[in-house]
Amino acid sequence: xxxxxxxxxxxxxxxxxxxxxxxxxxNVAHRGASAYxxxxxxxxxxxxxxxxxxxxxxxxxxxxxxxxxxxxxxxLERTTNVxxxxxxxxxxxxxxxxxxxxxxANDFTLAEIKQLDAGSWFDPKFRGERVPTFDEAVALxxxxxxxxxxxxxxxxxxxxxxxxEELVAVALDRHGLRGPRADPGTPIIxxxxxxxxxRRLAAMKIGVPVALLIERGEGWDEARVRxxxxxxxxxxxxxxxxxDNPAFVRWAHDAGLTVTPYxxxxxxxxxxxxVAAEMAHFLYTLGVDALFTDNPDLFPRRSVR
Ligand code: G3P
Ligand code: CA
Numbered sequence: 001x002x003x004x005x006x007x008x009x010x011x012x013x014x015x016x017x018x019x020x021x022x023x024x025x026x027n028v029a030h031r032g033a034s035a036y037x038x039x040x041x042x043x044x045x046x047x048x049x050x051x052x053x054x055x056x057x058x059x060x061x062x063x064x065x066x067x068x069x070x071x072x073x074x075x076l077e078r079t080t081n082v083x084x085x086x087x088x089x090x091x092x093x094x095x096x097x098x099x100x101x102x103x104x105a106n107d108f109t110l111a112e113i114k115q116l117d118a119g120s121w122f123d124p125k126f127r128g129e130r131v132p133t134f135d136e137a138v139a140l141x142x143x144x145x146x147x148x149x150x151x152x153x154x155x156x157x158x159x160x161x162x163x164x165e166e167l168v169a170v171a172l173d174r175h176g177l178r179g180p181r182a183d184p185g186t187p188i189i190x191x192x193x194x195x196x197x198x199r200r201l202a203a204m205k206i207g208v209p210v211a212l213l214i215e216r217g218e219g220w221d222e223a224r225v226r227x228x229x230x231x232x233x234x235x236x237x238x239x240x241x242x243x244d245n246p247a248f249v250r251w252a253h254d255a256g257l258t259v260t261p262y263x264x265x266x267x268x269x270x271x272x273x274x275v276a277a278e279m280a281h282f283l284y285t286l287g288v289d290a291l292f293t294d295n296p297d298l299f300p301r302r303s304v305r
Pocket of ligand 1 (some may be wrong): 030059072150193213236262263292
């Protein structure tokens, strides 16, 4: 008769096993090793692997001919020489009441995008780096780290006949990277700021963990955190959300969700003496499970003062 309470007590004292997508504190290279090489180039991804990243992040965009490429912005002008190569191919958009020229990636074919230099803006020594396709990223990273693709700005494809989630699912299938028979050497976690996109991925039973990115903390109480249980497997807040409200981590863990804040960079470590100290505080004091960093070489495997 006393067996049941004793078993219950034992169960409550057992440490919760780490989720299979994060077997240890996890180092996600943000846009590759983007403190040292131009973001989302194979050079940045290669460096992230050399620096020991557990996962390498990709932001995904879709070309005019329906190819997934790795690019943070919806447009090409910040990180390539598109204005020189295709000077007349811009769209004018209203930006806070002023018209601004922009070169949307979705208005260019892959062959056109491959003509662009994606390295010189960062440092002339990277001249000739190209915008990689998702397939090229897989070919480089496969078996050496996990991949953490973000379905970037899904809203810009509305009315453009692009089924972003389906394109990603097809790409993962092509590489054998989702579902029960997925390659264990290349774990995948998808991420999105789009709540609709996260729900579509869940409805599709996408077969890999999904992280919901959160830019602003307002309205994120415990009930809202819990409401994502069973839809996504991770919450990925801007780091200030966790700093302002450390209970966020407990709320997520109680709901069975991991926490992966962004973005940690040597160029901005806030009130901390170094980015390593900042990352250590989040990992070992606030208890987050993983984090996105531009400096994967500085990821602390233990507490740092
Ligand atoms: O995806 C995590 C972090 O990368 C979100 O911010 O703008 O760098 O994609 P962003
Ligand atoms: Ca991102």
